Amino acid sequence: MTIAVIDYGMGNLHSVAKALEHVTHEHVVVTRDPRRIQGATRVVLPGQGAIRDCMGELERTELRGVVLELIANQSKPLLGVCVGQQMLLEHSEENDGIECLNFMPGKVRRFADNLRDASGERLKVPHMGWNRVVQRHAHPLWEGIEDGARFYFVHSYYVDAADDSSVFGTTEYGGVHAHVAVGRGSVFAVQFHPEKSAGDGLRLLENFVNWAP
Template identity: 70%
Template sequence: MTIAIIDYGMGNLHSVAKALEHVAEDERVTITRDPRAIKGATRLILPGQGAIRDCMSELEHTELTGLVKEMLADGNKPLLGICVGQQMLMDKSDENGGVWCLGYMPGRVRHFEDTMRDTDGNRLKVPHMGWNRVHQHHMHPLWEGIPTGERFYFVHSYYVQAEDDAHVMGYVDYGTVRAHVATGHDATFAVQFHPEKSAGAGLKLLSNFIHWSP
């Protein structure tokens, strides 16, 4: 098995690679932008970090946009999106006046309002940073062995709102906002949180991804 982390210049590539190597000692983990290596891999990771406009621009600059869309459409190998890698799968982000994304799953990427408060009226931090409980919305093989309400690590100012309930695998309630922090369709699963920074629960999710046969 070869797990290819798609390197288009954005994302926490080496931390993700080390976490995968920890749970997949017998598998080959590679960071690559070589189309042949990406096509030949048995599993794919789509990372992302920072501004989504920059992520989409760099994906285009490295001439990988078409290939990623092709891999998603084929649906013949598991793909895990992480952080902005989840947001990129939606139709459009509200960031910087609007950024068109990959359009794999219908939905929008919204901004947490700076004036957000919790149910007691306390001001909430934006970005949403730190540990939060993820509630599982639909059963999925990547949740195996992970209880609903488990804590994962987040750093984000924008969040996904998927249009199709069938694509919502998990959510976080942050103030009055319900953010769809785990989404999935066919052989693709994507999360807003960072599994590589989420201790045992994150490693378990990565291990489930490695053994997933959609």
């Protein structure tokens, strides 16, 4: 039993791997070897930074085809994290527009610069820190996690999925209801960082390890 964290040069790889090791006895490996990724029992697609760089590095390391095959075949559980969630959509507004992996219908949009909270206070972009996640639909990865639990975010762009049935969690920021947990079949992806989200983040990772879609 092996969990492969895809190493294409972008993302908080070793923090994700350490958090996974904390919740499972399964072997966790950070790798860019296509054979090890394809042979793993479950896979994590991380991401951090600009989406243009993430998509470019996925191409450069010749792992784009591996990821496309994984999400198309639905042969094993895959967890996307942060930009690893955004890459699953059709298109991102970041970097003057970037075509993504087109696994789910929808766009990645930028938070407006003039966001304000309920009291009229100006909100900063990027959206950084702890925020509540409302569970839109039930999912095995929410098991043992209260609706409205707080998770840790760092992002200026957010997913706006076109299919409501694929949206499993939302976060409100300045009146925007960002789709911060999406999924289809054996794929589940989150904008927040479970490896930085204390007990609830670890529980989500543990649920992923035990998930049998």
